[in-house]
Amino acid sequence: MTHIINFTCSPEEAQDPNFLEQRIRQELDVKASRQFVFRWRKRSIDARQKQIKINASFEVGIDSELAPRFALQNFEMLPSNAAVVHIIGAGPAGLFAALEAITRGIKPVIYERGKDIRTRRRDLAKLSKNQELNPESNYCFGEGGAGTYSDGKLYTRSKKRGDVQKVLEWMVQFGAKEDILIDAHPHIGTNKLPQLIEAIRLQILAAGGEIHFENKLTDISVKNNVISSIQINGLTEIPVQNLVLATGHSARDIFELLQRHQIAIKAKPFALGVRVEHTQAYIDGLQYHGRLNDAYLPPASYSLVTQVQDRGVYSFCMCPGGIIAPCATADGEVVTNGWSPSKRNNIYANSGIVVGIEPTDFPNAQDPFVCLHFQKEIEHKCWVAAGQTQQVPAQGLKDFVEGVKTAEFPRTSYQPGIVSVNLKEVLPEFIYSRLRQAFLDFNQKMPGFITNDAVVHAPESRTSSPVLIPRDPSSFKHIQISNLYPIAEGAGYAGGIVSAAIDGLNCIEKIVISSSNF
Ligand SMILES: Cc1cc2nc3c(=O)[nH]c(=O)nc-3n(C[C@H](O)[C@H](O)[C@H](O)COP(=O)(O)OP(=O)(O)OC[C@H]3O[C@@H](n4cnc5c(N)ncnc54)[C@H](O)[C@@H]3O)c2cc1C
Missing domain, CATH: 3.30.70 (Alpha-Beta Plaits)
Structure with a gap:
């Protein structure tokens, strides 16, 4: 017992x-x-x-052994006549949808615009070191999606949406440590995630599924509100029965494609702000009551939230022992986000600090692209302010609060480099003033948080999708196109690795239920 x-x-x-x-x-x-x-x-x-x-x-x-923590999932070889589901995007949602399809005897065929993990890594090195941005292979696009080179935080609040445990167990089956089943705030780490994703790919292929890298969805044929075929790389036409769209929050061309075909999309609230970086030792000191270099404690994190002028301002994707990464997907923009290795042993601690944005913040709230245009505008303004490279505008945190330009910076982890800019002059007033007040509030909660030893990098803008692809809540079918399944972060139904993976699992279940062919 x-x-x-x-x-x-x-x-x-x-x-x-x-x-x-x-x-x-x-x-x-x-x-x-x-x-x-x-x-x-x-x-x-x-x-x-x-x-x-x-x-x-x-x-x-x-007087008895313990049973295994969980039963391993058997991913059996698919029969040659298995029904097919086409999936666009090999992020957590697309990959977990593919795994789930295999367990149900359906053959997944994935098209991914980016490259496989190993080749993708070279593009990231070029981006960080030489500021060369590949619009098809970067921190957001490529095998494993946006989550591949992340902190791999697996904590999710979306427990009601589905089977968190199943996602974590499958991750352990593909190589994650069992610790992720134990820790209250589990994480995997950038150095461990690629092997896990590669193992998932090998499993999908071994079972008879397909994954096509550098294969971008470029168009669709729609007849009577049904997608009859998809076009890949502007050339190949592929007939489809059910199409799972798992393209993530940065596939702006997908939103444009849907708009071109008059397929319903709408503006969605998202959040935008900055990424602030302290040293990890400093955050440990604040959070662990001065207990420093303690071998028994993990690098400390924080989670901060406040309300300023009726709007939530909160820390987002805090990365203890992490690095700030250049996450733009096109020329003419800069974007920051963060990652950590599994040991979280970098000397820095970074976090997004973001303000909730509503479509109604703008006069043309009905325009599906209103939030996306705003996101793009801020990313472009920051790119211009920092000299039109992948360097980002930055400011000491104390100077940010005081509204003065910073004369001298400590070192930061952001490899392409920073340029001193008074962010008050770049960010819109309704964002800047809320961030400023939020930092003052956070300083009350964590005395010492405001210091010029911390550096504010701008912008943190890809927190979630600024566009919603509306679907029926019970069938997951697009409200207008009966064989289109918009899922996970890009469609507005997930935020983070685990919730995206869960949406992928659930979507296949919905397809099975609604399709007479399966
Ligand atoms: C640096 C960084 C750190 C992060 N850290 C964390 C974290 O610690 N924890 C966490 O939970 N979340 C984290 N996130 C967020 C997390 O990565 C996303 O929430 C998650 O990846 C969303 O999954 P998804 O499958 O919906 O979309 P994505 O992961 O964005 O995957 C979409 C895929 O679709 C592909 N695609 C897009 N358009 C096309 C097209 N036209 N044709 C073919 N393929 C296409 C893209 O190349 C991409 O691979 C981080 C994100 C970044 C960028």
Whole structure:
């Protein structure tokens, strides 16, 4: 029989197997003569008080072994006559949709505009080192999607949307550490994600699925509100039965394509702001009550939120021990985001600090592109302000709050480089003033947060899609096109790796339910 035991202990104790064994034996009153095994079930840190605690939960087997944590999924070889589903985009949504299709005997055929992981990596190096941007292969486009070179944070609030556990278990099956099933805020890390995604690709191919890299969806043929075929790379016409559109928040040409075919899309709220970077040691000091270089504690993170003039301003995608990455997808723009390696052992801590944007912030709120145009405009203005390269405009955080240009910067992790700009003159007043007030509020919550040792980089603008591709909530079919399944982040139904993957799983289930062919 498996027993569950919960207690709190110090970070040191949590890493001491002898302490844990004794404590568990004591809690369950297990005599030394009895055989017993235990393993972590859940783990979280409570650093609210000076006395930092670990909330620990264990599974314990007394005179019996523990069952495996989960059953491995069998991805069987597809029959040669399997029905086919066409999927556009090999991000988490497209890949998990493909895996789910295989479990249901459906052959996934994926078209991905970007390159495979290894080749893509070279384009990222050129971008960071030489400022050479490849519009088809960058931090947003390519195998694994936008999440490939990320922190790989797997925490999601969207538990109601579906099977978070299934997504995490499949990730472990494809090479992630079991820790992601235990930690309250699991993460994988940029250095580990590529192997995991490669393993998923090999599984899809081994089962008889297809993945075509450097294959961009460029057009569709629509008859009687049904997509009859898709066009790839402006050349090949491929007939389709069901089309899953998993193209992510940066595929602006996809929104234009839909608009061209008069397929319904609408403007969607999103968030925009800046990415701020402190040193990790500084954040550790603030969050761990001055406890520095503590081998028993992970690099500290923060999650901050406030309301300014009826609008949420919050930290977004905080990356402890991370790097700020150049995430533009076209010339004439700059975009920042962040990633961390698995050990989160870089010396910097960065986070987006963003303001909620509504279509109604603009006079033409009914225009489906109103938020996208605003996003583009800010990215372009920042590109111009920093000298029309992949360098970004930057300011010391204290100077940002005081509205003065920064004379001297500490080093930052943003490899293409920064240019001193007074961001008050670049960001619209309704964004700047809210960010400014939010920083003052955050400084109350985390005294010391505002310092010129922290650098504000602009803009953080790809937080979610600024366009919604509306679908029926129960069937996931586009409200107008009966065989189009717009999913995950690009369509406005997910935000983050796990929720995108869940939407991919759910979408295949919907296709199975509604398709008489399957
Ligand atoms: C640097 C960075 C760090 C991030 N960190 C995290 C994190 O730690 N945790 C987290 O949960 N989320 C993170 N995110 C966000 C996360 O990556 C996204 O939420 C997630 O990848 C969305 O999944 P998706 O499958 O919907 O879309 P995407 O991952 O964007 O994938 C869409 C795919 O479609 C392809 N595509 C687009 N247009 C076409 C076309 N016309 N034809 C063919 N293919 C096309 C793209 O090339 C892309 O590969 C991060 C993002 C970035 C950029």
